[in-house]
Amino acid sequence: MFTVILAFWVMLPLFGVAQRTLSILPVYHSNILSLDSVYTNSTGDTIRIETCKFYISNAILTESLSRKGTHLDDYLLIDVFEPRTWLLGKVDTATFYTELSFNLGIDSVTNNSGALDGALDPSLGMYWTWQSGYINAKLEGISKASTARNNQFQFHLGGYLSPYNALQKVKLNLTNKADIVLLWDIAPFFDKVDIHNNNHTMSPSANAVELSKLLASFFSIQ
Amino acid sequence: MSRSKTLIMLILSFFCFAGNLLVTQKFPSYFPKPVYALDSASDDQILLGRALFYDPILSYDNTISCASCHSPYNAFAHTDHDLSHGINDEIGTRNAPALFNLAWQKNLMWDGASNHLDVQALAPIAHPGEMNESIGNIIEKLRLKYGYATLFSNAYGDNEITSKRILKALTAFQLTLISANAKYDRVQKGEEQFTAQEFSGYSLFKTHCNTCHSEPLFTNHSFANNGLAIDATLRDYGRWKVTQRPQDSLLFKVPSLRNLSYTFPYMHDGRFKKLNDVLAHYAAGIIRSETLAPELQQGIKLSSNEKADIIAFLLTLNDQEFIFNPDTKYPLGIGQSKKE
Numbered sequence: 001m002f003t004v005i006l007a008f009w010v011m012l013p014l015f016g017v018a019q020r021t022l023s024i025l026p027v028y029h030s031n032i033l034s035l036d037s038v039y040t041n042s043t044g045d046t047i048r049i050e051t052c053k054f055y056i057s058n059a060i061l062t063e064s065l066s067r068k069g070t071h072l073d074d075y076l077l078i079d080v081f082e083p084r085t086w087l088l089g090k091v092d093t094a095t096f097y098t099e100l101s102f103n104l105g106i107d108s109v110t111n112n113s114g115a116l117d118g119a120l121d122p123s124l125g126m127y128w129t130w131q132s133g134y135i136n137a138k139l140e141g142i143s144k145a146s147t148a149r150n151n152q153f154q155f156h157l158g159g160y161l162s163p164y165n166a167l168q169k170v171k172l173n174l175t176n177k178a179d180i181v182l183l184w185d186i187a188p189f190f191d192k193v194d195i196h197n198n199n200h201t202m203s204p205s206a207n208a209v210e211l212s213k214l215l216a217s218f219f220s221i222q
Numbered sequence: 223m224s225r226s227k228t229l230i231m232l233i234l235s236f237f238c239f240a241g242n243l244l245v246t247q248k249f250p251s252y253f254p255k256p257v258y259a260l261d262s263a264s265d266d267q268i269l270l271g272r273a274l275f276y277d278p279i280l281s282y283d284n285t286i287s288c289a290s291c292h293s294p295y296n297a298f299a300h301t302d303h304d305l306s307h308g309i310n311d312e313i314g315t316r317n318a319p320a321l322f323n324l325a326w327q328k329n330l331m332w333d334g335a336s337n338h339l340d341v342q343a344l345a346p347i348a349h350p351g352e353m354n355e356s357i358g359n360i361i362e363k364l365r366l367k368y369g370y371a372t373l374f375s376n377a378y379g380d381n382e383i384t385s386k387r388i389l390k391a392l393t394a395f396q397l398t399l400i401s402a403n404a405k406y407d408r409v410q411k412g413e414e415q416f417t418a419q420e421f422s423g424y425s426l427f428k429t430h431c432n433t434c435h436s437e438p439l440f441t442n443h444s445f446a447n448n449g450l451a452i453d454a455t456l457r458d459y460g461r462w463k464v465t466q467r468p469q470d471s472l473l474f475k476v477p478s479l480r481n482l483s484y485t486f487p488y489m490h491d492g493r494f495k496k497l498n499d500v501l502a503h504y505a506a507g508i509i510r511s512e513t514l515a516p517e518l519q520q521g522i523k524l525s526s527n528e529k530a531d532i533i534a535f536l537l538t539l540n541d542q543e544f545i546f547n548p549d550t551k552y553p554l555g556i557g558q559s560k561k562e
Contacts, residue, residue, distance in 0.1 A: 114340030115389035123385040129348035132337035
């Protein structure tokens with residue numbers, strides 16, 4: 001009996017049942033983001049990141065030949081300081097996928113759907129209370145450059161109504177059948193955003209859309 | 223089982239039984255199709271929502287319930303308060319709106335900031351001047367409070383308490399708040415007749431008011447600038463804050479005109495105490511601005527007789543059956559005893 005199971009297990013890849021993982025890897029340049037680290041940007045400002053969470057939704061892997069898409073879990077809340085949330089899904093090793101697409105944030109239909117649960121539970125701190133809508137991404141911390149109280153910066157980015165729809169679509173090409181590691185390097189954020197003048201956004205706005213675009217541009221396939 | 227526990231169980235089971243008698247409320251054939259499904263919740267979910275609605279456990283110091291500002295005997299408005307007061311007697315910035323016929327309202331709040339009835343409750347719960355509480359903390363408190371395990375079990379099949387279950391139950395109860403049996407409704411159904419004065423008021427109403435306060439719900443659920451001067455202390459620009467579009471500056475939700483006798487004072491900041499004040503505003507008090515409703519460019523000029531007739535008609539929109547409906551009142555015995 002044991003040998004049968006062992007043989008089956010060894011042959012799994014041949015049946016195409018073996019799985020590879022799709023996960024996210026949040027970094028600051030080449031270092032994995034950590035709560036305890038103090039980072040320095042290109043102009044010499046120091047940065048400590050205290051909260052960094054965002055929604056990945058509607059992730060689809062597209063097959064090379066058929067263009068058929070495989071959907072992963074619909075809504076995932078990534079907390080960069082909780083590695084267990086980095087795993088986006090598992091896909092079989094046999095299929096060659098050429099493209100990964102997903103949304104950074106929550107779409108407008110879901111934003112209009114009342115009380116939801118799971119990753120979309122409004123008690124997770126990713127839902128605005130004074131105004132309906134999910135916070136697509138939350139980034140908080142301390143930077144010497146910030147003129148706000150205690151040198152804080154606080155970005156709660158969201159909004160699903162035109163013209164301030166903050167949802168970002170991301171598309172990346174895949175080139176092999178290995179585990180997919182979605183690198184997310186936030187370092188350029190602190191080089192490009194003038195934290196001195198732009199240190200908090202707590203509601204849907206043009207700034208929230210711009211900053212969301214920026215966060216969405218940091219993804220790449222490792 | 224101790225005697226008091228038995229008693230509580232008896233009371234609970236009575237209300238569970240009573241809950242089953244809460245027949246899904248029907249609405250008249252001349253009402254439009256509701257935005258929210260009226261028959262999707264069970265009687266037990268409605269009962270749970272009712273217990274939560276009246277329970278101050280939803281506030282940080284357990285002093286303020288939904289009913290504190292949405293009083294059942296005032297059509298779930300806050301009569302006599304221009305602005306409502308919440309936790310620690312903090313004064314809010316808007317008049318607590320009456321709650322009825324919510325099944326036909328997609329957007330809630332004076333500025334439409336809530337896009338779904340489920341999530342509306344999150345706003346007053348979290349507001350530091352209203353209930354100043356988090357849904358996570360409410361879940362913890364409900365777990366410790368006697369009675370709720372049974373209520374949640376009956377409503378959802380097991381006693382797990384989640385934010386979705388709390389919010390859905392509040393929605394279920396609020397959707398039962400249907401006001402559809404005022405004299406106006408009985409006239410529509412051919413059961414009663416308007417007096418001559420009411421009929422005259424009805425004709426004037428249809429000429430001057432019905433575009434925005436459209437029958438039979440007496441609102442078209444739109445947002446409009448009705449020419450109110452900006453309150454210098456509140457500086458409230460209404461829907462503009464939500465959409466950030468200049469064309470939405472000073473727009474507020476058009477409220478229903480049903481149950482006006484119970485819901486004074488009027489307007490988003492409760493600035494008018496009497497219906498006469500409201501009509502006087504439309505006749506001569508309109509402040510012109512870029513976003514003023516097109517219907518109000520000339521004001522609404524009415525003779526004093528015409529005003530009296532319109533008011534006579536508006537009073538036919540008072541729904542006593544709704545005000546005194548025992549099924550929507552404080553649920554005695556539910557969730558009121560501490561765990562032994």
